[in-house]
Amino acid sequence: xxEGPLLPENDARESALxxxxxxxxxxxxxxxxxxxxxxxxxxxxxxxxxxxxxVRLRDVDRxxxxxxxxxxxxxxxxxxxxxxxxxxxxxxLVPTFGQTGFPAxxxxxxxxxxxxxxxxxxxxxxxxxRLTEEGFSAVVDEHAxxxxxxxxxxxxxxxxxxxxxxxxxxxxxxxxxxxxxxxxLARRDIVELLHLSGARDRFIAALFERxxxxxxxxxxxxxxxAALGGAAAMIFVAQSRGGRANLLPxxxxxxxxxxxxxxxxxxxxxxxxxxxxxxxxxxxxxxDVTA
Amino acid sequence: xSNLDFDPFDDVAVRLEAVTMRYDSPEDVLSDINLVLKPxxxxxxxxxxxxxxxxxxxxxxxxxxxTQGDIVLFGQRTSLLNRDKLAALRRRVGVVFQxxxxxxxxxxxxxxxxxxxxxxxxxxxYREDVEDLLRWVGLGPRMNAKPPTLSGGEQQRVxxxxxxxxxxxxxxADEPTGNVDxxxxxxxxxxxxxxxxxxxxxxxxxxxxxxxIREFDAPLLRLSHGLLARDVEFGASA
Numbered sequence: 001x002x003e004g005p006l007l008p009e010n011d012a013r014e015s016a017l018x019x020x021x022x023x024x025x026x027x028x029x030x031x032x033x034x035x036x037x038x039x040x041x042x043x044x045x046x047x048x049x050x051x052x053x054x055v056r057l058r059d060v061d062r063x064x065x066x067x068x069x070x071x072x073x074x075x076x077x078x079x080x081x082x083x084x085x086x087x088x089x090x091x092x093l094v095p096t097f098g099q100t101g102f103p104a105x106x107x108x109x110x111x112x113x114x115x116x117x118x119x120x121x122x123x124x125x126x127x128x129x130r131l132t133e134e135g136f137s138a139v140v141d142e143h144a145x146x147x148x149x150x151x152x153x154x155x156x157x158x159x160x161x162x163x164x165x166x167x168x169x170x171x172x173x174x175x176x177x178x179x180x181x182x183x184x185l186a187r188r189d190i191v192e193l194l195h196l197s198g199a200r201d202r203f204i205a206a207l208f209e210r211x212x213x214x215x216x217x218x219x220x221x222x223x224x225x226a227a228l229g230g231a232a233a234m235i236f237v238a239q240s241r242g243g244r245a246n247l248l249p250x251x252x253x254x255x256x257x258x259x260x261x262x263x264x265x266x267x268x269x270x271x272x273x274x275x276x277x278x279x280x281x282x283x284x285x286x287x288d289v290t291a
Numbered sequence: 292x293s294n295l296d297f298d299p300f301d302d303v304a305v306r307l308e309a310v311t312m313r314y315d316s317p318e319d320v321l322s323d324i325n326l327v328l329k330p331x332x333x334x335x336x337x338x339x340x341x342x343x344x345x346x347x348x349x350x351x352x353x354x355x356x357x358t359q360g361d362i363v364l365f366g367q368r369t370s371l372l373n374r375d376k377l378a379a380l381r382r383r384v385g386v387v388f389q390x391x392x393x394x395x396x397x398x399x400x401x402x403x404x405x406x407x408x409x410x411x412x413x414x415x416x417y418r419e420d421v422e423d424l425l426r427w428v429g430l431g432p433r434m435n436a437k438p439p440t441l442s443g444g445e446q447q448r449v450x451x452x453x454x455x456x457x458x459x460x461x462x463x464a465d466e467p468t469g470n471v472d473x474x475x476x477x478x479x480x481x482x483x484x485x486x487x488x489x490x491x492x493x494x495x496x497x498x499x500x501x502x503x504i505r506e507f508d509a510p511l512l513r514l515s516h517g518l519l520a521r522d523v524e525f526g527a528s529a
Binding site: 003004006008009189190192193194195196197198199200201203285 | 353380381383384394397398408409
């Protein structure tokens, strides 16, 4: 004869709690997944930007540009250099001058797009120095300002994501602690009977811990899977509507993504278990659930 | 076990030393109670409603802590015990609650076996004992029924089985025959007496039933307005 659990299995309050924990886990996992994906994408942007520089030459013709290109290609750390066509330059100026194009009569600078090794040092100053030595009036832009903006934005993004995850975990803990206490009060009769039957506090706490550990685990698993679906859907929608899909975050399901998904239910279960133990032990010692 | 909380020469099952109990009101529910129950004694406790019987029983099964005074159970001074030691002491006390306190989601069998689960015993080790006990109290065919489907008398018998199942050193029963017919009442009383005589269990039964008290002719404690009629010591078996 198999004996039934000492705590009743079906409780409407636990269904509500399951939903709340599930939602919190969904939000936490979604925040972690999107933050990680966005962070990864932003890292890519920065790496791309940091591996490029633009050389602007004034008052030179195409032949002088080709000469400057050869000089640049010889500088250590430079992978390639290419003189940009007037059409490419005009396209770059569209955000400033609109589709009507660059005003006729204004001198159009000559631009050389340079691809560098990301780890190479002092390529920009060396390029500027070499061109000056060869008599060019050149300005070298290594996109430092843009890369700095991206890095600052990344820092803010990381902090915001971590704060959101921490806040959601803290909220989940508070909700679970509150729900545990409510469950404890609702089952005061059982707690009191066990207490008077000589059950130690740990024995009583373990009953609730097992229950809420399983609830946290299940709710966390459902929330994590929902977050995976949510993140995939969001990124899919963004990518299908955007013209520059390569700039958008990618959901790669790499090791870190899988770790987030696996850890979400474990963290939810463990948090539920710890919150339950703390709440039950405190309630038992405070005598608000025992005679 | 420290010397402070255990006295091996204190040969009493229960000793109340100048115990006063007060709830939130300024009036004492129990005043300056001194009481000794010797091991193996069988005692009735009676008194009008509101006299403090239930409070006295709650103090004895360690559900309450006295406002003043001290309680010694089996040589252990309860005021000096930590929570784990108090829990261990509670396991030596079987209680039949007036309101039964059965768990509705468990069967009669599971309710009766509850103290053994708390003790950590394996179901295979106690199944036969629990079933025998339930058959003895007339619940053989109702072992798998849940409390809401049991009559008041059946629920009371489950509560009694639960109190007896771990063969406690002290049995405290609050109106244990209040919901059963006289025949079953007498049968349950004989069970208590048998437990008292065979196992040396100290028994304290609170009851209004004067006929029962007369029939079994055991020492009687009388509570009135929170006072015991006199300081008493009981050592006789029924």
